[in-house]
Amino acid sequence: MERSEAMDLQSYVERVRREACFICSLLTGAPGFDLEQIVFEDDEHVAFLDRYPTLPGKVLAAPKRHVKHVVRDLDADAYLRLMAFVRRVALAVESVVPSERMYLLSLGSQQGNSHVHWHIAPLPPGTPYEEQQYHALMTENGLIRWSEAQAADLATRLRHACHVL
Template identity: 75%
Template sequence: MSLFSSDEELPVLTPEAERKEAFDLAGYVQRVKGGPCFVCAILAGAPGYDFEQIVFEDEHHIAFLDRYPTMPGKVLVAPKAHVEHVVRDLDEEAYSRLMRTVRRIALAVEAVVASERTYLLSLGSQQGNTHLHWHIAPLPPGTPYAKQQYHVLMTENGVIPWSAQQAFALAERLRAVVAEVAGGG
């Protein structure tokens, strides 16, 4: 069963659908620890980031699709400046501005992708993915409780198989809705 509707090219997820493919955790760790900062690479227009389709960008922030989504519509939001600590590297105004942007993008995600709840969290560490970023992760309706929360977020439990074309179509829909969402960035 496909996760994407051939008519809309948007994620469709049901609890009974076989939705995940194995994730190469060792390759991922090697990429994050040995490669460039992925947010800075996307901002620089580096090649090889076709899945990280940008859905929003302003003077201070960027929002883009997660390269390794564990659920349909997963988006990352980051400040453009390479900061690493969610609390101590941002002054109050920068933090508030970032959180307003996270909310704006989350509202757009909820308008495009069905969700029972939207998870918002900041991950990363000094060992890898150091650039501060927030995950916006819409929990698909009907996901069994035992497979919610951290379980659904962990790439170790599999990622959604999708194509760059599907990422582009989803990003296009999200960009249109983000432009309509009140509250600015």
């Protein structure tokens, strides 16, 4: 999928600083999260499609509990359970979306998007080196335009893959 949609960074920054936590809102069933289709969850964690994908098949995974610090707010067992969840989702993504490398990273800020979440981002095969790594993840380099129907289709395939593993 081509990255043809520009990202309005100013509006995005204003929204994430003004509105309630997007992960907590998604989990409570707030309206406006049609693209963030949940692909897998257990008692403690949730994985869902990224609303602003820069790579095909990009998924976010997070604890359901509002945790702000990826290391110090989780004891060792909770951290390892979260990492096992991230791994399971990443393996499912790899089984559905062609990729030559899987990027896993925790981003966010105490100034916006403070709920701990991991980006699970499959790099498409053949991506030129200059367009890999951070370049591939940066919304400033464009977003993949996609529809609710495409999100639903991908989510269905990922749900199946997560349950098979």
